[in-house]
Amino acid sequence: MATQFGQGFWRLADPKITLASAASIALGTAAAAASGPISAGWWVLTVLGVFAVEVAKNASGEVFDWDSGTDQRVAEGDRSPFSGGKRVLVDGLLTRGQTWAIAAGGYLLAAIAGLAIVAWREPRILWIGVAGMALAYFYHAPPLRLSYRGLGEAAVAIAYGPLVCAGTYLVQRGTLPVAVVLLAVPLGVLIAAFLWINEFPDYVADALSQKRTLVVRLGRPAAAGGFVALGLVAAGVLALLPLAGLPMAVWFGGIAALRFVPAARQLLATPEDTASIIPAQAMTLQSFLLYAVGASAGLLIGR
Numbered sequence: 001m002a003t004q005f006g007q008g009f010w011r012l013a014d015p016k017i018t019l020a021s022a023a024s025i026a027l028g029t030a031a032a033a034a035s036g037p038i039s040a041g042w043w044v045l046t047v048l049g050v051f052a053v054e055v056a057k058n059a060s061g062e063v064f065d066w067d068s069g070t071d072q073r074v075a076e077g078d079r080s081p082f083s084g085g086k087r088v089l090v091d092g093l094l095t096r097g098q099t100w101a102i103a104a105g106g107y108l109l110a111a112i113a114g115l116a117i118v119a120w121r122e123p124r125i126l127w128i129g130v131a132g133m134a135l136a137y138f139y140h141a142p143p144l145r146l147s148y149r150g151l152g153e154a155a156v157a158i159a160y161g162p163l164v165c166a167g168t169y170l171v172q173r174g175t176l177p178v179a180v181v182l183l184a185v186p187l188g189v190l191i192a193a194f195l196w197i198n199e200f201p202d203y204v205a206d207a208l209s210q211k212r213t214l215v216v217r218l219g220r221p222a223a224a225g226g227f228v229a230l231g232l233v234a235a236g237v238l239a240l241l242p243l244a245g246l247p248m249a250v251w252f253g254g255i256a257a258l259r260f261v262p263a264a265r266q267l268l269a270t271p272e273d274t275a276s277i278i279p280a281q282a283m284t285l286q287s288f289l290l291y292a293v294g295a296s297a298g299l300l301i302g303r
Contacts, residue, residue, distance in 0.1 A: 008093030011086040012058040012102060013051075019285065020160045020191045021050050023292035027187055028168025030296030031180050034303040038172055042121050046171050049113030049129070050164055056106025057136035059099050062086055064140035066096075068148070073205035078274045082281040083198040084205075107133065117171055124176075128167040135159045148211045153192045161188015179244040183295065186234040190256060190288035193230040196223070197267060197284050201274040220271040227267055231260045234291070247302025253295030260287035 025047060032038060062085060065071045071085040078084065088094040094102075114129040135155045138144035146155045165184035170176045199206065199215040200223070207216050215223040235257065242248045263283035270276035 004093050008088040011088050013055045018051055018054050021054050021164055023289055024160050024164035024187060025050060025168050027292045027296055028165035030299045031183060032169045032172035034299045042171050045113050045117060046168055049110045052106045052110035053133055053136050056103045058086055059103035060137060061140040062088055062099050063096060068209045070205050070209040070211050073208050074202060078201040080201050080274060080278045083201045122171050122174055125167055125170055128163055132159055132163050150212050150214050150217050153195055153214050156195045157188040157192035160191040161185055179246050182241060182244050186238045187288060187291055189230050189234040190291055193227055194284045194288060196227050197281050200277050224267045224271040228264045231264055247298060249298035249302035250295050252298040253291045255294040256287040256291035259283040259290060
């Protein structure tokens, strides 16, 4: 029983599913480091709060997707390492009560970390924290159910882009330039593209469960074109970042194209074949990580 619980908890907290948060924290940290020293203690507390929300979101989302029947409807042939939910309830690793307990614990831990920062470091982080937790919880939960209304992609772009990156910067520097928010936009769009491509294998299950993601609304062939459009938006914003006062070296973030372009080609070629999409999912994940690494390096080189 303890082994099952451990396996279930690990699925909810697996480091590979926190890479989006890690990328945004890294970008915000690099931006802060380019203009001053980093406070290690407050940085650790920021990381703790963000990752606690991540685990809590995964846990509460599992319950709501179980209730809607979405996870149960994902066919075996449509399962991938990146989509289909964490399946802790479907595979019997956790009970509903255990999953809710993990969710509650995560949200509570995040709230404690956030309130400590508000009280003793930066009061303005409160509103970023509240917005982030609301997007995390209501991504699946009623009454908003963002992911069921075709708003999940925008929520992910905002949360994993500007909110986490800007929050990390604000805790360190006590100010928030517009340029830092803009810096995070391409990252948020690329992370939304990762969610977008992950919705392709879940298409049938989502449609049957009335989970109206944008991929369900558009249909897979048209949604493949939407994926390409997200890449173009990210590239366009990146190209304009020096106009916001950022160093031209931030263009190093363009190395994301090395993985995004082949992912887009693969998705356009086989939008309805999960086995063929899995490599493209991995490449899309790599693309947002490369943006974070490249743009962060550019900030530090160009300071």
